[in-house]
Amino acid sequence: MAASESRIAGRVIVYSMPGCPHCLQAKSTLGSLGLPVWDINVAHDAALRARLKELTGSSTVPHIFFNNVYVGRNEHLQNLSPEALERLVHMVREEPVPSNPYPLPAGTSPETEERDGGAFEVSEALRNLILKLYSHHLSTDGKSVDYRAMSKSPWLERYCEWTLQLQQAKLLSLSREEKLAFFINVYNALVIHGNLRLSFPKTMWQRYRFFNYVSYLIGGEVFTLQDIENGVLRGNRKGVTQLLKPFSNNDPRLQVALPEVEPLIHFALNHGVKGCPPIKVYSPQDIKGQLHSAAEAFLESSEGCVVDYVKREVKLSQIFKWYKVDFGGADEKLLNWVVDHMGESEKKSRLKILLSAGNVKVSYLLYDWSTNSTD
Incomplete structure (x- = not known):
């Protein structure tokens, strides 16, 4: 049974980066030991990364400290003998953290770093x-x-x-x-x-x-x-x-x-299925820009939008029919949303001309439900 964190004198510190599987595995292992883990994200602190490399000789994360004892990276933690691990755990439980045992970024506290795990x-x-x-x-x-x-x-x-x-x-x-x-x-x-x-x-x-x-x-x-x-x-x-x-x-x-x-x-x-927009991987940084780019690409494709200038008709993907309420509800609001999210192109220019004249028909393209498998 893990000891209560309030009775533990020391601390384990992990220098990590978001998205690092080895960091996550290390913190999961440490958490199972019932130890307080202070997780410090070094992704955006070049000076701290340089200092850690100077101290440890390695630029690879995670870096793991039990109080002031440097254990190494995740593979070193996983390969510790049961006896060595028990000694380290006992030290953290019984011995307080030495003053300034490891480098810290400015303004770091357990509360500000907790969410990175x-x-x-x-x-x-x-x-x-x-x-x-x-x-x-x-x-x-x-x-x-x-x-x-x-x-x-x-x-x-x-x-x-x-x-x-x-x-x-x-x-x-x-x-x-x-x-x-x-x-x-x-x-x-x-x-x-x-x-x-x-x-x-x-x-x-x-x-x-x-x-x-x-x-x-x-x-x-x-x-x-x-x-x-x-x-x-x-x-x-x-x-x-x-x-x-x-x-x-x-x-x-x-x-x-x-x-x-x-x-x-x-x-x-x-x-x-084949009627859907293509698969991409998204990151939180500039997610709005990435989504705008995805919308532009889909509207530029023939699966997303077709403008028939002669018939004064705009044919849209069934997606716009199923989720019409998300795009404003009425046809006019829907078409204004579409033109506002198109990239600059001949298709957009023609659609703007049609909208300015009014009386545009909206219809919906057949949706391709066949699987997107290459087989």
């Missing part, structure tokens, strides 16, 4: 693994997946192992930008994971079951694909075929939902 770090670790998978098994245009090869990939096995870390993610610590990137990436990966494990849904009923039952345990709560898309990213709005909102007023997951819908998510989420 939460959902953001888990999402970054998963994002890096997703990038590995996609780089080997996703087509260059992001439209198709080699599921057969991916199912045999060692990166998939590692990804599946790391999805277990989602159970401990502290979702309430995420900023809006981190939440967008986290749930978009998790959603797209979960669709692929579900297709690999359960096969591809082909009928309307199979698709309904797939998106309402395929799920991850995140932060102690079950999140299905429907929950992520309509509950979290759409600000708890009813989805297609749904009679009720995903989260009731007393559902703890409601605290995670965005306060209002973000329409741009519709150009980032991929349902595993």
Whole structure:
């Protein structure tokens, strides 16, 4: 049984970076020992990284200290003998932290660094693994997946192992930008994971079951694909075929939902079929710009928008029909949203001319429900 942190005299300090699987594994191991871990993110502190390299001879994170004893990196921690580990644990429990035993960035405190061990770090670790998978098994245009090869990939096995870390993610610590990137990436990966494990849904009923039952345990709560898309990213709005909102007023997951819908998510989420926007991996930094770029690319494609200048008709993806309320509701508001989010192009110029003249017909393109598998 772990000793109470209030009775522990010393401290373990870990210098880490978000998205580093070795850092996350080290902190998980230390946490299981019942030790207080002071996690310091060195990602944006070049001076601190240089000082650590000078002290340890290595620029690779994590760097792990038990009080003032440098243990090394994650592999060194994992390879400690039981006797050596017990001596270090006993030292931290019984001996107070020496004064200034290790370098600290200005303004560092346990409170300011605590969030780096939460959902953001888990999402970054998963994002890096997703990038590995996609780089080997996703087509260059992001439209198709080699599921057969991916199912045999060692990166998939590692990804599946790391999805277990989602159970401990502290979702309430995420900023809006981190939440967008986290749930978009998790959603797209979960669709692929579900297709690999359960096969591809082909009928309307199979698709309904797939998106309402395929799920991850995140932060102690079950999140299905429907929950992520309509509950979290759409600000708890009813989805297609749904009679009720995903989260009731007393559902703890409601605290995670965005306060209002973000329409741009519709150009980032991929349902595993050819009619969807391409799969990409998103980061919290400049997430708004990344989503705008995804929207521009989709609207420029013939799957997203077709402008028939002669017939004064705009043909849009079914996505705009299903989620019309997210884009303003009425046809006029929908078309204004579309033109505002197009990149500069001949298509945009023609659409602006049509809108200025008025009386534009809106129709919707056939949606390609065939799987995005390369097989």
